[in-house]
Every structure is written in structure tokens, then in C-alpha cells.
Amino acid sequence: MDERSNQQVKKRNYKPAIIIISVVLIGAIGVLAGLPGVEGFDAFDVTILPLMNAIFNTFTFLFLVGALIAILKRNVKVHRRFIYAAFVTTTFFLITYVGHHFLSDSTAYGGSGFGMYFYYFILITHIVLAAAIVPLALTSVARAWNMENERHKRIARWTMPIWLYVSFTGVLVYILISPYY
Template identity: 30%
Template sequence: MNPEDLPKLYTLFNACALLHIILGVVLIKQKQRTAHITSMIIALLFSTAFLGCYLYYHFTVGHVKFAGTGWSRPVYFTLLISHVPLAILNLPMIIMTVIPALRNRFDKHKRMAKWTLPIWVYVSITGIIIYLMCYEWFGPPIRA
């Protein structure tokens, strides 16, 4: 596997994390605590794999420029402008959500999860859309 293959792989990891986040929410609403914990651990593992591949790719390949033209550019950059700061904010929020759960402080975990969950889902979904726009729908990105 070469670095150019990594965007597909890390987007797959992102999609798997998203599915497990959603499954984890469904499971906790059904009061299936053990299954919820398992699904969320899997989501965390996929998110960690995503982040590792994403960082390795960008350290190896560098910055890439969106190749789309016309209407796709403002759509892409609007998504990107909302996605990037929320993705950066998401990591400490996830940590601040997991730590209370590990300490059996489920009241605190639940309060934090109400903020973390929608951001994590949004970042995951927009990340997949950004990948599709940058690497699939509008041609390969331009190396900067």
C-alpha cells in the first residue's frame, strides 16, 4: 500500500467509527450498557486508526488542493471551514466524555456526551463527504 491509497482507508475507518457511534447510541437507549460500551470502544479504535492514517498521509504526501471547479468549490470550502475546527475540538471532547465513564461518573459522562455526540457525528459525516468531493467526485486533488 502506498500513501496515495490512505485516503480511502482512513475514510473507511471514519465510516466504521460513525456506524459504531450510531449503534452505541441506539444500544444505550435500549439500556444495553455492555453492548454500548463495546460499540463505543470499537468506534474509538476506528477513530484512532483514522487519525493515525490521516496524519501519516498528510505528513507523507503533504497538503493537497481541491480540484473541483464552479459550484463545488464554495460547497467544499463551506464544509471544510465547519469541519476542521470541529474536528480539532472533537478530540478533547471525546477524551472529556470517556474519562468520566471510566471513572463510573455516568452523570458527567452523559452530560458531556450530549455535546460530543452531535459534533462527532457531524465531523464523521462531513469528513466522508469531503473525501468524496476531494478524491472521487471532482478528480484527484492537486498536490500543493
């Protein structure tokens, strides 16, 4: 049993922080996507950053699967550790993602036909759901911290599959566009 469940937990209002983090993060990524890369940057080969993004997304996906298995086995302690690990790798992903988009121009997909339609379908759903997962994941963890278990379960039923999809398709987007870097 969770040691915090036996204690009275002071509920905190995380909503303002969730809104601020979500708006700032999604807004910054949106702005960066429209800017040209830093001209003449040659401190290192920035094409390594998308590979790092894919690696971090892979770890996030694996940690989320571990969290899902742990909670299905009712092991809250292990579940929590996997979720925190997923947040860490997602944070590393965001750092390398923002860095890549700050330092370099966007890469266009060079394929055609079915591959192009498949790529853009995956990319668009990935982008839309990636924006949605920010407040969902933050709200899910805030409800867990407040020991609002039923409310946490209700939102986590949406958060987990969406976050799994976003992390998996992040890797898939990399695989599909990597020949064009």
C-alpha cells in the same frame, strides 16, 4: 445493570492526560498540515491513505450510531463496546491521516462555483469540530470510567452529535476531493 455500578469506583483525574493528548495531537496535525510531503517517497502509492481514512471514518460513524442506539435502549454494555470500537477506528484514522500528511503534499480542491463553496464549508466545519472532538470524546469516556453518569450524559449530548458530524463529513470531504488526487 453494569457490574461496575455496584462497586465503589476510585475516581481518577484524567484531566492532565486529556489536555496533553489533545494539545499534542492537534498540534502535530497542525504542524504536519503546513509541511511539504516527503520528497521522492515511492515505497507505496500514498493516495491509498485518504481512502483508508474514509473507510475508518465510515466505521467510526457506524460504531457511533450503534452506540447511540444501544444507549437509547439502555444497553450500557453494548454501548461501551461500540464506543471502544469507535475509538479504535478513530485511532487507525489518525495514524493513516498523519501518515498521509507526513508523506505527501496537501491536495487542492479543483472545483469551482457552488461545489467549491460547499466543499470548503464542509472542510472548515469538519476541521474545527475535529479539533474540538478530541478533548470532548476523551472527557466523555473519562467521566464514564469514573462512573460520573450525570456528568457523562451532559457532555455526551454534545460529544455524540459532533463526533457523528466529524466522522460523516470526513467521508464527505474524501468523496469531494478524491477526483483531485
